[in-house]
Amino acid sequence: MNVLISLAAVGGLFLLGTLGGAPGMGWIFGVVLPYLAVGIGIGGLIWRVMSWANVPVPFRIPTTCGQQKSLPWIKSNPLENPHNGLTAVGRMALEVLFFRSLLRNTKAEVIDQRRLVYTSAPWLWIGAMAFHWSFLIILVRHLRLLANPVPWCVTFLQRADGFLEIGLPVIYVTTVLFLAGLAYLLARRLASPQLRYISLAGDYFPLFLFLGIGISGFWLRHWTKTDIVSVKQVAVGLSGFSFDSDALAAAGSLFYGHLFLVCVLLAYFPFSKLSHFAGVFLSPTRNMANSNRSVRHVNPWDYPVKVHPYDEYEDEFREKMKGAGVPVEKE
Amino acid sequence: MPKPDEMSYYQQEDLLNIDATPPKTGWMDTPVDLRPGSFIYPGKAKNLKILDLPNPRDWAIGDDDWKLPEGWKKTVLEGMADRLSKYRSFKLFMDTCVRCGACADKCHFFIGGGDPKNMPVLRAELLRSIYRKEFTVMGKILGKLAGARELTEDVIKEWFYYFYQCTECRRCSVFCPYGIDTAEITMIARELLGLLGLYINWSIEPVANCFRLGNHLAIPPHGMMDTLEFMVGDIEEATGIRVDLPVNKKGAEVLFVTPSGDFVADPGIYTCMAQMLLFHELGIDYTFSTYASDGGNFGLFTSHEMIKRLNAKVYAEAKRLGVKWILGGECGHMWRVMHQYMDTMNGPADFLEVPKSPITGTVFDHAKSTKMIHIMEFMADLIKHNKLKLDPSRNDHIRVTFHDSCNPARAMGILEEPRYVLNAVCNNFFEMPRNTIREQTFCCGGGAGLGTDENMEMRLRGGLPRGNAVRHVQEKHGVNQLAAMCAIDRATLVTVCDYWAPGVLVTGISELVANAMVFTGENERKQNLRLEDIPGREEDEPREGDANDE
Ligand code: HEM
Ligand code: SF4
Ligand code: SF4
Numbered sequence A: 001m002n003v004l005i006s007l008a009a010v011g012g013l014f015l016l017g018t019l020g021g022a023p024g025m026g027w028i029f030g031v032v033l034p035y036l037a038v039g040i041g042i043g044g045l046i047w048r049v050m051s052w053a054n055v056p057v058p059f060r061i062p063t064t065c066g067q068q069k070s071l072p073w074i075k076s077n078p079l080e081n082p083h084n085g086l087t088a089v090g091r092m093a094l095e096v097l098f099f100r101s102l103l104r105n106t107k108a109e110v111i112d113q114r115r116l117v118y119t120s121a122p123w124l125w126i127g128a129m130a131f132h133w134s135f136l137i138i139l140v141r142h143l144r145l146l147a148n149p150v151p152w153c154v155t156f157l158q159r160a161d162g163f164l165e166i167g168l169p170v171i172y173v174t175t176v177l178f179l180a181g182l183a184y185l186l187a188r189r190l191a192s193p194q195l196r197y198i199s200l201a202g203d204y205f206p207l208f209l210f211l212g213i214g215i216s217g218f219w220l221r222h223w224t225k226t227d228i229v230s231v232k233q234v235a236v237g238l239s240g241f242s243f244d245s246d247a248l249a250a251a252g253s254l255f256y257g258h259l260f261l262v263c264v265l266l267a268y269f270p271f272s273k274l275s276h277f278a279g280v281f282l283s284p285t286r287n288m289a290n291s292n293r294s295v296r297h298v299n300p301w302d303y304p305v306k307v308h309p310y311d312e313y314e315d316e317f318r319e320k321m322k323g324a325g326v327p328v329e330k331e
Numbered sequence B: 001m002p003k004p005d006e007m008s009y010y011q012q013e014d015l016l017n018i019d020a021t022p023p024k025t026g027w028m029d030t031p032v033d034l035r036p037g038s039f040i041y042p043g044k045a046k047n048l049k050i051l052d053l054p055n056p057r058d059w060a061i062g063d064d065d066w067k068l069p070e071g072w073k074k075t076v077l078e079g080m081a082d083r084l085s086k087y088r089s090f091k092l093f094m095d096t097c098v099r100c101g102a103c104a105d106k107c108h109f110f111i112g113g114g115d116p117k118n119m120p121v122l123r124a125e126l127l128r129s130i131y132r133k134e135f136t137v138m139g140k141i142l143g144k145l146a147g148a149r150e151l152t153e154d155v156i157k158e159w160f161y162y163f164y165q166c167t168e169c170r171r172c173s174v175f176c177p178y179g180i181d182t183a184e185i186t187m188i189a190r191e192l193l194g195l196l197g198l199y200i201n202w203s204i205e206p207v208a209n210c211f212r213l214g215n216h217l218a219i220p221p222h223g224m225m226d227t228l229e230f231m232v233g234d235i236e237e238a239t240g241i242r243v244d245l246p247v248n249k250k251g252a253e254v255l256f257v258t259p260s261g262d263f264v265a266d267p268g269i270y271t272c273m274a275q276m277l278l279f280h281e282l283g284i285d286y287t288f289s290t291y292a293s294d295g296g297n298f299g300l301f302t303s304h305e306m307i308k309r310l311n312a313k314v315y316a317e318a319k320r321l322g323v324k325w326i327l328g329g330e331c332g333h334m335w336r337v338m339h340q341y342m343d344t345m346n347g348p349a350d351f352l353e354v355p356k357s358p359i360t361g362t363v364f365d366h367a368k369s370t371k372m373i374h375i376m377e378f379m380a381d382l383i384k385h386n387k388l389k390l391d392p393s394r395n396d397h398i399r400v401t402f403h404d405s406c407n408p409a410r411a412m413g414i415l416e417e418p419r420y421v422l423n424a425v426c427n428n429f430f431e432m433p434r435n436t437i438r439e440q441t442f443c444c445g446g447g448a449g450l451g452t453d454e455n456m457e458m459r460l461r462g463g464l465p466r467g468n469a470v471r472h473v474q475e476k477h478g479v480n481q482l483a484a485m486c487a488i489d490r491a492t493l494v495t496v497c498d499y500w501a502p503g504v505l506v507t508g509i510s511e512l513v514a515n516a517m518v519f520t521g522e523n524e525r526k527q528n529l530r531l532e533d534i535p536g537r538e539e540d541e542p543r544e545g546d547a548n549d550e
Helices: A002-021 A026-053 A085-098 A123-141 A152-161 A173-191 A193-198 A201-222 A228-240 A245-250 A253-271 A273-282 A310-324 B012-016 B045-050 B072-084 B088-096 B108-113 B120-135 B137-146 B153-163 B171-175 B182-195 B201-213 B221-239 B268-282 B304-321 B333-346 B375-384 B406-410 B416-425 B453-462 B464-477 B487-500 B509-516
Strands: A106-111 A115-120 B254-257 B325-328 B372-374 B400-403 B481-484 B505-507
Touching: A002 A026, A002 A201, A002 A253, A026 A228, A026 A245, A026 A253, A026 A273, A026 B088, A085 A273, A115 B464, A123 A152, A123 A173, A123 A201, A173 A193, A173 A201, A193 B120, A201 A253, A201 A273, A201 B137, A228 A245, A253 A273, A273 B088, A310 B221, A310 B304, B045 B201, B072 B088, B072 B120, B072 B182, B088 B120, B088 B182, B108 B453, B108 B464, B120 B137, B120 B153, B120 B182, B153 B182, B171 B182, B171 B406, B201 B304, B221 B268, B254 B304, B268 B375, B268 B487, B268 B509, B304 B333, B325 B333, B325 B375, B333 B372, B333 B406, B372 B375, B375 B416, B375 B509, B400 B416, B400 B464, B416 B509, B453 B464, B453 B487, B464 B487, B481 B487, B481 B509, B487 B505, B505 B509
Parallel strands: B254 B325, B325 B372, B400 B481, B481 B505
Antiparallel strands: A106 A115
């Protein structure tokens, strides 16, 4: 159910986008909507991050995954159990760039009907890394459309990415990894009964959306042989606020389908689970140093609570305490 | 016929036949099955009254009507809104989960039970679904399609069941790519339930005791004297040494705070005795306190406010007695509180000094703000400086493994100190498999207030991963003792081992230290601190020499 709704939604949105190829619609789908989407995306992201950043962190609660820094002769593990700001940054870098925690993944199984064993389960990590890193590189590659002249690093990345030199135009490695990664993530969500059980429409939708963007992009490059000059004109126009009706009209329906899905993505991500990419940076169990006992952490909303003070305690038990030889304050 | 609160009611084959296939109905439409053996009795009115908690009343889990207070729904939603504006962790963890499922088979309750709602991600969704409905636009508009649902009494019952089936062990958080800590979500959910007067008696009664008497077990000051004096007698019988017994001693250098389980419960008392012996041998100027008579803090399993209420006595007592610094005993959740909450909640402890070992002169700089160190840090330093005379061969009949307790491992990272100490006092120390120790350690299955017999089924299921790892080293290396630096472990793992790895005894680390220590003026040491004969030492035979060869 959640799967079909998400698939249908992405399909519908794509078809809606292709309307941009109709006469006169280029302005809406090629100019108005992209700006709107960028606006919502950036505005939404700021709102989202502020909605977290405005909430205080009352306690210092890192999850420690290695030896603490204590006695000088015991080797500590600063990247798994950071003791200061710098090492905490190191830990975060490992999380953000290499999905450190996901790499720990294991699979628990009962074998021989009595033995529990844990085997390494790296595929989720591999799929996620393939998908995320390719996505990043693909984004950077797209700068060649938006910028004039094309920065050297983008050209370089593009060359490197096409090193396999298969196909004409050359097929990029990242495109393949991106789609393969996504396909794996979707397949595992569908194949595992537990994952299917917890998955919401909001879990399938982004996967289909990315797949839609990836496939339509691949199609644009390798089948329809899009009028790349017009597309570049549209894109450069967007980044420079100057628009050309002829180019907008010439860009083609398929291009608009692709572009519209990207717009949907931009407008959708701050309000969905995709905001995890910003959230991970704020996660208190990961970004805080385990310096708990050496540096006092202050809770901004700390308030006095009802306690049971010593005098009341002694008042209640004084005679008994004296009888048992426990020293007291008031004889 | 055995009953659901007895171990023998459960067959190993049945428990091992774990079916993790989710039910046909979606999780929102699957009602909670409150079967005896898998839940804990409600908090009694008298305990709630002692603590001024809302809605004190007597009720039972089996009742249809849980007697929720008037306007309960508003109370819960306001409670959520309040916490969403106070805890970034809570807000963020509600928003960022991608349901990748990496945390699912990391939870001992899911591994041992297969109930999908014990997957940490789904446990969190039980609360997150209400969050979506009430606090997000998507959830308000799309409803169920966005994973949102109404808050009903059935949801409250489900929360009560599953948030008291989480031991707040934080293992899931190690594996989550965003560090989402389901323990944190559980803590908040329990606070929300608390607003309605929903507590479990197994934790709220200790809390009430602790508030009134300073310790969970309701030991009054004179009772504490009795039990400590009794221990002094036993120590003398085992070692021939009469140790002194400083209690509430003003001007002592060190306040020793330990879990109260070590004052009365077997095998914790041997750990306490061992520590008294150690302090005596080294001539440490320390004191127990009858007022701060528990470092353990079941407030952690109740609410943040309750942590603070129960913890306040520690610094207050340190100040009253005029000690220089605080030494903490072997306890797991106590150390979560001492390490991650105490200074923030009840500090600054500017009236204390940075802990400094009176024997080695080591200054424990890593505790320069909190002014409290762990007994294993203290001991490791002593051993490193050769200040303890040890004869590890006295422990040669013991083949020991070590259970990392959740909180010291995942909320502190005190992993090497206990291993260093164990290696110094035992010749036969064997690690359990890699995925079951250190930061990946498995819970005993009975932490966070769940270690009561009425919860036996869940304890045995939750204890399966740990029990299985113990049995593995038992079969492979002949392990016969499990060391754990946690008072809850010393109670709950006894059951887990008896069931999953019978023949393995549970011990504290200090106990092994004292049994290996050579004390000035000791007797022949034919008995250990449990007053059992030590194998191989019944006969008179020369022994000290060969142990010191290495
Ligand atoms: C700092 C940057 C980021 C980090 C650390 C990060 C991390 C992760 C991790 C660890 C997962 C879980 C594994 C998985 O299910 O694949 C994940 C899932 C996902 N991420 Fe990211 N991510 C980042 C940025 C992004 C961005 C910018 C997007 C796109 C807007 C994105 C889209 C997704 C999607 C769609 C999934 C879900 C895959 C599934 O359903 O299984 N991520 N991310
Ligand atoms: S590992 Fe983290 S992100 Fe993945 S399902 Fe569990 S809580 Fe959610
Ligand atoms: S904190 Fe521990 S018990 Fe709770 S959900 Fe996570 S793994 Fe399970």
